Amino acid sequence: MNQRIILVEDEEHLSRGLQFNFEADGYDVTVFDAGEGALQHLESDDEPDADLIILDVMLPGISGFETLKRIRESGRDIPVLLLTARGAETDIIHGLDLGADDYLTKPFALPVLQARVRTLLRRASRGDDAGPQLENFEIGDVTVLADRFELVRDGTTYPLTAKELGLLLLLYERRGSAVSRGEILQEVWDLHPDTKTRVVDTFVLRLRKHIEPDPSRPRHIHSVRSYGYRLEV
Numbered sequence: 620m621n622q623r624i625i626l627v628e629d630e631e632h633l634s635r636g637l638q639f640n641f642e643a644d645g646y647d648v649t650v651f652d653a654g655e656g657a658l659q660h661l662e663s664d665d666e667p668d669a670d671l672i673i674l675d676v677m678l679p680g681i682s683g684f685e686t687l688k689r690i691r692e693s694g695r696d697i698p699v700l701l702l703t704a705r706g707a708e709t710d711i712i713h714g715l716d717l718g719a720d721d722y723l724t725k726p727f728a729l730p731v732l733q734a735r736v737r738t739l740l741r742r743a744s745r746g747d748d749a750g751p752q753l754e755n756f757e758i759g760d761v762t763v764l765a766d767r768f769e770l771v772r773d774g775t776t777y778p779l780t781a782k783e784l785g786l787l788l789l790l791y792e793r794r795g796s797a798v799s800r801g802e803i804l805q806e807v808w809d810l811h812p813d814t815k816t817r818v819v820d821t822f823v824l825r826l827r828k829h830i831e832p833d834p835s836r837p838r839h840i841h842s843v844r845s846y847g848y849r850l851e852v
């Protein structure tokens with residue numbers, strides 16, 4: 620079955636062009652010109668959930684931010700790529716804090732968006748875009764299948780986004796040592812180390828739910844006060 624992309628974009632010439640190109644790449648694309656429509660689609664039991672959402676920030680009606688917030692509040696961890704205005708760094712940070720997995724600033728080149736989409740969806744489409752071989756590793760009772768963008772716990776498989784895996788790989792490479800928030804921001808999100816954002820903490824909370832036997836008393840991903848995080852396997 621084709622992977623499904625939901626595109627929320629009110630600029631019709633742009634959404635038509637993107638739909639045409641992504642369908643040519645073999646994806647099923649559903650387009651909405653407002654966040655409300657996309658949320659209704661996601662909440663409908665008759666419609667299959669999407670594999671990826673491309674979400675414009677500037678929309679009529681509720682904004683892309685509000686749409687993203689409601690998607691995450693509904694418990695959906697579908698990868699979301701935000702389309703933001705150029706130079707609006709505060710928008711980028713706000714979006715990441717709300718749970719976006721990646722962002723692209725407008726105007727963007729189509730091949731860049733296509734590459735970002737492939738990366739976000741890689742766990743399901745590996746093979747046609749294999750990239751470097753990643754090693755699998757264990758954290759407690761959890762096995763991280765890095766090359767598959769998955770982790771396995773008690774026989775259940777959970778998908779990982781590219782950023783979740785990137786964060787885990789960095790902490791694992793430096794296991795036993797504290798890694799600063801600034802370094803994580805730079806390495807995983809390509810942001811300046813001084814960027815004021817809670818995205819690292821948000822992602823650690825997400826990972827703890829999968830990895831920790833008791834997320835409220837972490838045994839593997841430890842907080843290092845005023846500094847960052849330390850992984851103990």
Ligand code: CA
Nearest residue numbers: 629675677678
């Ligand atoms: Ca727009």
